[in-house]
Amino acid sequence: xxxxxxxxxxxxxxxxxxxxxxxxxxxxxxxxxxxxxxxxxxxxxxxxxxxxxxxxxxxxxxxxxxxxxxxxxxxx
Amino acid sequence: xxxxxxxxxxxxxxxxxxxxxxxxxxxxxxxxxxxxxxxxxxxxxxxxxxxxxxxxxxxxxxxxxxxxxxxxxxxxxxxxxxxxxxxxxxxxxxxxxxxxxxxxxxxxxxxxxxxxxxxxxxxxxxxxxxxxxxxxxxxxxxxxxxxxxxxxxxxxxxxxxxxxxxxxxxxxxxxxxxxxxxxxxxxxxxxxxxxxxxxxxxxxxxxxxxxxxxxxxxxxxxxxxxxxxxxxxxxxxxxxxxxxxxxxxxxxxxxxxxxxxxxxxxxxxxxxxxxxxxxxxxxxxxxxxxxxxxxxxxxxxxxxxxxxxxxxxxxxxxxxxxxxxxxxxxxxxxxxxxxxxxxxxxxxxxxxxxxxxxxxxxxxxxxxxxxxxxxxxxxxxxxxxxxxxxxxxxxxxxxxxxxxxxxxxxxxxxxxxxxxxxxxxxxxxxx
Numbered sequence: 001x002x003x004x005x006x007x008x009x010x011x012x013x014x015x016x017x018x019x020x021x022x023x024x025x026x027x028x029x030x031x032x033x034x035x036x037x038x039x040x041x042x043x044x045x046x047x048x049x050x051x052x053x054x055x056x057x058x059x060x061x062x063x064x065x066x067x068x069x070x071x072x073x074x075x076x
Numbered sequence: 077x078x079x080x081x082x083x084x085x086x087x088x089x090x091x092x093x094x095x096x097x098x099x100x101x102x103x104x105x106x107x108x109x110x111x112x113x114x115x116x117x118x119x120x121x122x123x124x125x126x127x128x129x130x131x132x133x134x135x136x137x138x139x140x141x142x143x144x145x146x147x148x149x150x151x152x153x154x155x156x157x158x159x160x161x162x163x164x165x166x167x168x169x170x171x172x173x174x175x176x177x178x179x180x181x182x183x184x185x186x187x188x189x190x191x192x193x194x195x196x197x198x199x200x201x202x203x204x205x206x207x208x209x210x211x212x213x214x215x216x217x218x219x220x221x222x223x224x225x226x227x228x229x230x231x232x233x234x235x236x237x238x239x240x241x242x243x244x245x246x247x248x249x250x251x252x253x254x255x256x257x258x259x260x261x262x263x264x265x266x267x268x269x270x271x272x273x274x275x276x277x278x279x280x281x282x283x284x285x286x287x288x289x290x291x292x293x294x295x296x297x298x299x300x301x302x303x304x305x306x307x308x309x310x311x312x313x314x315x316x317x318x319x320x321x322x323x324x325x326x327x328x329x330x331x332x333x334x335x336x337x338x339x340x341x342x343x344x345x346x347x348x349x350x351x352x353x354x355x356x357x358x359x360x361x362x363x364x365x366x367x368x369x370x371x372x373x374x375x376x377x378x379x380x381x382x383x384x385x386x387x388x389x390x391x392x393x394x395x396x397x398x399x400x401x402x403x404x405x406x407x408x409x410x411x412x413x414x415x416x417x418x419x420x421x422x423x424x425x426x427x428x429x430x431x432x433x434x435x436x437x438x439x440x441x442x443x444x445x446x447x448x449x450x451x452x453x454x455x456x457x458x459x460x461x462x463x464x465x466x467x468x469x470x471x472x473x474x475x476x477x478x479x480x481x482x483x484x485x486x487x488x489x490x491x492x493x494x495x496x497x498x499x500x501x502x503x504x505x506x507x
Contacts, residue, residue, distance in 0.1 A: 031317035035434055036389070040351035040396050048353065056394045063393075 001073065005066045008049065009034065012041040028064040039063055052076055080182050083200070085167035086138045090146040093164040096252040100264075101349060101362045102160060103403045105216045109190075111463040117187040118459075122197075122213035123224050124176045125231060131206035132235050138170065140234035141198055141210070144227060147240055148359040149247045150218045151227070155190045162249055171199035176209040183213040190217065220363040221430055222348050227359045246358040254354065255402065267401035268409050270394060274369050275413040275421045278342040282332055282425040283465045289486035296487055297457040299477040300494040304447040306474035308498075308505035311444065313436035315505075316385045320436050321429050323501070324476075325368065326388040328427055328468050330381070331497050333372035335489065342423040343368045345392075347399030365426060366399030368392060381504035424465040431470055441506055451498060453491060 006019035013034050025032055030039075043054050043063070050073055054063075062068035098106060109116045132140070145151040149162045173179040179199040188195060195215035200207045210231065214224055230240040254260050309320040309327075316323075329341045344365040350356050370391050372384065414420045457479070467479040476497065478490045485493070 028317055030319075030389075033436070035319040036322055036392055036396060037319075037348070037351065037434075039393065043393075043397075044352045056390065056397055060390045060393060 001070050002066050005069050008045045009042055009066065012045060013038040022066055025065065030064055080171055080173040080179055080199070083134070083170050083172045085169050086142045086198070087165070087167050088142040088145045088152065089165045090149065090152055091164070092162065094162045094249050096160050096249045097256065098155070098158065098160055099248050099252045099360065100255055100400065100402050101220070101360065101364055102217055102248065104364045105361050106155065106158070107403060108463060109216070112461060114187070115459055115461045117185060119216035120184045120188065120213060121216070121221070121224070122180045122184050122211060123228050124180055125210040125212065125228055127208055127210070127235070130236070131203075131208050133205065134200060134202065134207055136235065137200055137207040137210055140231055141168065143234050143240070144231050145196065147230065148227065148245060149249060150223070150360045151196045152194060153218065153248065154192065154195075155217055160248060160252065166194060168194050168196065168198060171197070173199060173201055176201045176211055179211045180213065183211060188215040190215070216361055218361065219359050220361045222350060222363070223359045223361060225432065226357055246355055246360075248358070248360045251355065251358065251360065263400060264402040264405055267398045268405040270398040271367055271401065271406050272409045272413065274342065274367050275410060276417070278340055278369055278421065278423065279338050280419050280421050281465070282336055282338060282342065282423050283484040284336070285484070287482060287484055287486040287489065289488070290483035291458070291487065293458050293460045294482050295459045295462045295479065296455060296482055296490065297477050297479040298487070298490040298494055299454050299456050299475055300451065300498065301454070301475050302451045302498050303473060304444055304451060305476060305498050305501055307439040307444045307447050308501040310436040311439045311505040312381070312385070312501065314438040316382055318385055318389060319434050321434050322388055322392055323385065324429065324470060325392060325427055326370070326385050327381070327497055327501050329368070329370050329388070330372060330384060330500060331493055332425060334496065335493055339373050340369060340371050342425065344423055344426040345395055345399070346426065346428040347396050349400050351396070364399045364401065366395035366397070368395035381500070426464055426467045428467065429470045431472070444502060444505060448502065453494065
C-alpha cells in the first residue's frame, strides 16, 4: 500500500520526487516541494484508485505523509 | 511600424462535429463576457511562438496550425444560443506582419464574434521565405492560460516532428457530458455546499466603504515590479513547507484584512481546475473562481505570518476543490443566501496567480534586501467597466498588479496596498 501511495505522490508532482524519496521522507511532503497543485492531483488519484472520497472539511494533515495516507485508508 | 496584412486562410477538417451544453469553465467565462461587454476584448489574450533557430516555411506553419485546430475541438467551437457547437471543417484566416508584438496587439484588440468567428486568430511573422514567429490569439472561451500553453506545446511538436503528443487530449464536449452525468453532479454538489456554507458567514463584500476618490474612468491598474516579493515569497515557502502561491495568497488576504478591517476575508482565487486526470492537457478554458476564506482576526501586524500560513493551507485546498463547480449552482446558492441574509453577498475580491512555475529556493537576506532597490510602480491601464472591485494578478518574477474600482479603493490606497504587501513579505521572510 505504501509503495503504491508513494508512486501516486511521485506521479502527482511530475516525478520531481521518486517513490523512494517519498517513502524515505522524514518531514511533511509539503517541505519536499509537494505543492498544493500536486496535492490536489494526489487527492484525485487516490479517490480514483481506492474509490474513496476525501473530505477536506476537517483535519487534512494525513495528506502530508505516506504513513498518514495509509492509516487513513486503512481506517476506511 | 505596422505592415500587417492577410495571406489567405488555412483549411482544416477535424474528426467530428457536435452540440453540447457549455462546460462549467466555458459557462463561467461566458457569464463574465456578457457582464463585461462591450469591454469584453479584455478577455482576449495571445502567445507569440518564437521559432528561433528553426524557422518554418509558410506552408509548414499553415500545415501545423491546421493539425492543431483539428486535434483540439475547442479551437473550432462556436458559442450559439448558450451552447457549444463543434464544427468539423472550416477555414481560418491568417494574418501576416513583420513585428510579432504589433501583430499580437492587432489580433488581440477586437472582441470576438462568438457565434460566427473561430475562437483562434493566427498570424505569421516572416523574414524572407522563413516564418520566424507564429502569433496565436485565443478567445477565452477556447482556452485559458494553461490551455494556451498546451496548444503552444502541441504546435511546437507539430513543427518539429510532424506530430503532436501521443494521446488524444480531453475535449470540452466530453467534459461537458461528464459534468452533466452522475459523477459530475456529485462533485458539483460538494462544491455548492462549500459556496453555500461560506457565503452565510463572510462579510457582504470586502471593499464596502466608498473611497470618496473615484476617478474617470473608474477602473485603474497599479502594477508593482518587485523582485523582492518573489525572493521573499520563495524563502517563506521553503521555511514553512508550502508553495509560493500559498504564501502570496495568504499575504494578499492579510493585506485585504488590514486595508478593509474585516477579520474574515473572502477571496476568489482563479484556480486552474487541471488537477483531475480527465482534464489535464485539455486545450480549453478550465479555470474558475474558487472561494477562499480565512479568519485573520485581530491586528494582522501582530499575527505571526507563519501561523496564518498554517491556517491557509487547508483553506486553500478547500478553495481549490470548490473551484470545480457548476456556475448555475453557484448562482442558485447565492440567491438563497441573499434571501436568507436579506442582502446580496459577493466578495468582489479576486486573486489570479498567472505564473507557470512555483519553484522555491531559500534566498539569503542580502539578496532580498538588495532587490528592494529594484522595485518600481506603474499605472498601465484604466477603463470604464469591471465586474469586480479588486483583482490581484501575479506574473513573472514578479509583477503584482491591483486592478481596482477607485470608487471603493482610491489610487493612493492601491499603491499603499502594493507597497504594504512587499513590506509584509520581506519583513516576514527576514524575521
